[in-house]
Amino acid sequence: MRAQSRLLLAGDSCIAMEFGNEISPELNRMVRRMFFLVKQADIPGVLELVPTYRSLYIYYDPLRIRLEDLKRKLRELERKADEVELPPQRVVEIPTVYGGEYGPDLDFVAKYNNLTPEEVVEIHTSTDYLVYMIGFTPGFAYLGGMSKRIAAPRLETPRVRVPAGSVGIAGEQTGIYPIESPGGWRIIGRTPVKIFDPTRDPPVILQPTSDYVRFVRISEEEFHRIKRLVESGEYEVSIRPLREG
Amino acid sequence: MKAFEVTKPGFFTTIQDLGRWGYQMYGIPVSGAMDRRSLRIANLLVGNDEGEACLEVTVYGLELKALNDTVIAVTGGDLTPLRNGEPIPMWQPIRVRKGDTISFRGPKSGCRAYIAVSGGIDVPKVLGSRSTYVKGKFGGIEGRPLKPGDIIETKEPTVDILRVLARKLPEDFIPKFKPEVNVRVVLGPQDDYFTENGIKTFLTSEYTITVKSDRMGYRLQGPKIEYIEYNIISDACTRGSIQVLGDGMPVILMSDAQTTGGYAKIATVITPDMDLLGQAKPGDKVRFTQVSIEEAHTVLRKYEEEIKKIKEILQ
Numbered sequence: 001m002r003a004q005s006r007l008l009l010a011g012d013s014c015i016a017m018e019f020g021n022e023i024s025p026e027l028n029r030m031v032r033r034m035f036f037l038v039k040q041a042d043i044p045g046v047l048e049l050v051p052t053y054r055s056l057y058i059y060y061d062p063l064r065i066r067l068e069d070l071k072r073k074l075r076e077l078e079r080k081a082d083e084v085e086l087p088p089q090r091v092v093e094i095p096t097v098y099g100g101e102y103g104p105d106l107d108f109v110a111k112y113n114n115l116t117p118e119e120v121v122e123i124h125t126s127t128d129y130l131v132y133m134i135g136f137t138p139g140f141a142y143l144g145g146m147s148k149r150i151a152a153p154r155l156e157t158p159r160v161r162v163p164a165g166s167v168g169i170a171g172e173q174t175g176i177y178p179i180e181s182p183g184g185w186r187i188i189g190r191t192p193v194k195i196f197d198p199t200r201d202p203p204v205i206l207q208p209t210s211d212y213v214r215f216v217r218i219s220e221e222e223f224h225r226i227k228r229l230v231e232s233g234e235y236e237v238s239i240r241p242l243r244e245g
Numbered sequence: 246m247k248a249f250e251v252t253k254p255g256f257f258t259t260i261q262d263l264g265r266w267g268y269q270m271y272g273i274p275v276s277g278a279m280d281r282r283s284l285r286i287a288n289l290l291v292g293n294d295e296g297e298a299c300l301e302v303t304v305y306g307l308e309l310k311a312l313n314d315t316v317i318a319v320t321g322g323d324l325t326p327l328r329n330g331e332p333i334p335m336w337q338p339i340r341v342r343k344g345d346t347i348s349f350r351g352p353k354s355g356c357r358a359y360i361a362v363s364g365g366i367d368v369p370k371v372l373g374s375r376s377t378y379v380k381g382k383f384g385g386i387e388g389r390p391l392k393p394g395d396i397i398e399t400k401e402p403t404v405d406i407l408r409v410l411a412r413k414l415p416e417d418f419i420p421k422f423k424p425e426v427n428v429r430v431v432l433g434p435q436d437d438y439f440t441e442n443g444i445k446t447f448l449t450s451e452y453t454i455t456v457k458s459d460r461m462g463y464r465l466q467g468p469k470i471e472y473i474e475y476n477i478i479s480d481a482c483t484r485g486s487i488q489v490l491g492d493g494m495p496v497i498l499m500s501d502a503q504t505t506g507g508y509a510k511i512a513t514v515i516t517p518d519m520d521l522l523g524q525a526k527p528g529d530k531v532r533f534t535q536v537s538i539e540e541a542h543t544v545l546r547k548y549e550e551e552i553k554k555i556k557e558i559l560q
Contacts, residue, residue, distance in 0.1 A: 008434035011485050011513030012541040016434045023478055050269045050481045052505060057481035059269075062542045063549060135272045135479070135505025138381050142479065142505075178272075179381060196271075198371050198383040204271040 002030075005078060007071055008055075013047075013062060017074060018055040023144065027054045028132050032209050033084045037077045043070070051208050052133045053142065089242040091128050091212045092205065094176065096167050097223040098124075098189040105186035109152045109169055120188065121217055123150050128212040128242065129174065139178030139196030139204040143213055146174045158184035165191045167215065176213075178204070189215075192227035193237055205237055212242055247312040248362050249397040255306030255349065260366055260385035261500075262298040265374035269504045275484060276376040276384065279357050279460060279500050279523030282420070283321035285552055287361035289559050290318035290338050290412055292404035295552070297365030298375035298385075300397070302358040304526070307391070308348040311341045315399065316363040316406045322355020322422055322524045336414045355422035355524035363406045364399040378501060380461070412559050418551070422524040429536045429544065430487065430512035435477060438509035439489070443471035447511055448535055452495060456527045461501040463522070465531060469493030472509060479507040485514035487533075497522060497531075515541045517548040 008016040019030045035051045038058065045065030050057040060070055098121045099106040110117045129143035136142075151172045159182060162168075166177040168185030177183060178196035196204050206213065216238075218226070229235035251258075261284065264277025278284035278301055285295040300307070305324060319326045319335045326333050327348045333339050335358075341347065349358065368375050368385055377385025386395055436444060452467035470493045482488070486498040488508035497514060498506075499522070514522065515536065525531065536544070 009431050009513070009538055010434045010481070010483055010510070011431055012515050012538065012545050014481075014483050014513075016480065018434075018480075021478065048267055048269060050504065052480040053478050055480050057483075059483075063546060067538060067542070133479075133505065134270060135481070136503055138272045138274075140272050181380075198273075198381070201372060202271060203268060203273065203372060208270055 002082070007074065010057060014057060014059050015067070015070065016055045016057050017078075020054050023053050023132065025130055025144070028130070029086070030081065031056050032086055033081045034078065035209050036086065037081060037084055038074070041073070041077060043073055045070070052135070087210055089210050089212060090207075090239050091214050091242050093214050093216045093238040093240070094191050094193055095218040095222065095226055096189040096191045096215045097218050097220055100220070102190040102223070103167070103188040105152075105168070106188040109150060109186050109188055112152050113150055115149070120150050123147050124174065124188065125215045125217050128214050131206050131208055131211040131213060134204060134206065134208040137179055137181060138198070139206070141175065141195075141206050141208070141213065143174055146172055148172055152186045154184040155186065158182050162187060163190065165193065165195070167191060190223070192223050192230055193235070194230055246315075246364065246399050246401070247396050248315050248399045249309040249347070250312055251307075251391045251393055251395040251397065252310050252346070253306055253308035253348075254391040254393055254395070255302060255304075255308070257303040258307050258391040259301050259377035259379065260298050260368055261301045261376045262374055263296040264500070265372050265376055265378070265384070268372050269481070272504050273372065273381070274378060274501050274504060276374070276378045277500050278359065280321050280359070280520040282517075282520045282548070282552065284359045284361075286336070286414065286418070286555060287318045287320040287359040288365070289556055290320070290336070290409070290414065291316050291361045291363040292402060292406065292409040293361060293363065293365045295556070297361065298368065299362075299366065300360040300391075302349060302360065304356050305349055305351045308346060309397070311343055311345040311347070312396070313343050315341050316409060317341055317347070318361045319358055320361075321358040323353040324358045325350035325353060326358065336419050338409050338412050340410060356526040357523060362397065362399045363409070364402040367398045367400045380501065414555065415558065418555055422521070424529045425532070426521050426525050426529060427532050427534060428518040428522060429515045429541065430533050431515060431538055431541050432512045432535060433510070435509040436511055438472055438474050438477065439511055440471045440473060444511065446470050447495065448533055450532075452531045454525055454527050454529050454531060458527055459501075460499055461503065462496050462498045463525070465495045465497065467494070470495060470511065475509050476507060477509050479505050482506045482510070483513065485516065485519050486510045487512045487514065499523070516545055
């Protein structure tokens with residue numbers, strides 16, 4: 001049987017429900033189950049939920065719900081967690097142009113792993129990456145599932161400016177910079193899609209509770225064509241159901 | 246209504262309200278005023294709802310020219326507010342006439358002043374809030390600090406603004422901001438990543454706020470906090486989270502706190518005491534006192550009851 005979660009205090013208005021201490025799709029699935037259960041339960045006084053790798057953070061108003069009552073309610077829900085049907089998982093396709101000015105570190109990642117740049121792209125585009133959680137900056141998805149064969153260390157000195165949409169590798173992780181920011185990841189490509197846009201609601205194209213990301217290689221011409229559509233608000237990202245197995 | 250033109254933007258002035266809630270799962274920080282009690286009272290003094298957007302003025306230098314007659318209130322840290330070069334009282338409504346200049350000479354106590362304008366500052370809401378998040382470049386005016394030439398627009402006041410001029414906050418409710426801050430904390434969520442010794446050091450030592458401090462977080466300097474491990478599998482952070490870095494030094498996350506992070510969090514500052522930290526500046530000293538979660542909730546209840554009382558007194 002699964003061990004009961006730990007309830008940890010994160011101040012006077014937030015509690016963390018922690019299901020374990022590792023990065024694994026199974027543990028993360030438990031977080032997602034609890035997310036949907038608590039959301040559906042619509043508990044008065046519960047304000048906001050933040051799913052993470054292995055825990056669910058629950059913001060609450062202690063003047064509207066007593067902590068003891070909230071804990072009791074969470075335990076009740078947790079007992080039902082194994083029976084929850086999760087909403088269907090989606091694969092969000094992220095068109096990406098690799099190498100050149102868009103991916104200045106592609107050659108490094110290839111050399112570092114004794115591969116050709118072509119092989120790196122091949123490997124990077126052949127996996128559905130699980131969105132474990134979103135955080136750190138608006139829209140930054142912590143993705144899981146990258147092949148160790150294209151792992152690469154961070155830059156010794158971070159770049160001052162990494163353009164929004166840059167696709168990078170750091171250690172055994174891959175990710176997309178949703179906003180222009182400083183950064184030390186090895187940049188291998190760029191997507192014209194706006195991962196984060198505060199004028200949309202929800203503001204992020206990815207859901208931390210159901211999504212996978214699949215990078216799809218595009219040409220430079222395609223990049224510019226999609227970018228124009230994105231600018232004019234006519235671009236719709238391609239989403240398909242996850243094929244199990 | 247066009248209320249003010251910004252003639253000098255000052256060191257760092259942004260539009261803030263009580264924050265952008267409901268989007269932390271997308272990595273969007275809550276933001277909002279660093280000293281929320283002062284923002285709420287400023288609004289109540291001029292007849293606004295307590296959560297309307299205000300100007301958060303940092304340290305010095307802001308200068309505004311009134312484009313219309315209005316009523317303002319200045320609360321928070323005492324940055325020596327002036328009208329046409331003459332000192333004006335804080336914590337009460339102030340009549341401003343077209344052509345008047347409002348400026349700040351510099352800090353006497355605290356470091357952030359709040360200017361509420363009758364009607365409330367009118368900028369488009371982004372994801373439910375008017376708060377400026379500068380790192381994300383959204384909220385407020387174009388997601389940035391104020392610059393010369395910006396126009397501060399306000400909504401139509403819902404009360405007779407001349408009648409609010411009689412409002413006055415009793416002296417007892419006016420906070421005093423000191424360069425030594427004692428804040429109460431609830432241990433966790435990762436206090437088990439620290440040695441007994443480390444927790445003792447944290448709770449008995451004095452820490453100094455360093456210049457590496459902004460609306461996102463305050464880096465502190467002081468006795469090293471002993472940990473068992475300082476890296477965690479990244480999880481959520483909140484306003485008030487106290488992370489400990491590899492060098493054993495604590496960082497208190499403030500209003501623009503990142504929503505997730507990978508450092509172990511030894512404790513969390515209780516909500517009411519975050520206002521005191523919001524008025525603390527580099528060089529100020531911080532001490533931490535542990536309270537139980539029950540005590541923390543009692544303090545929070547009293548804090549909210551006090552604001553309710555202020556609301557009643559001012560009406």
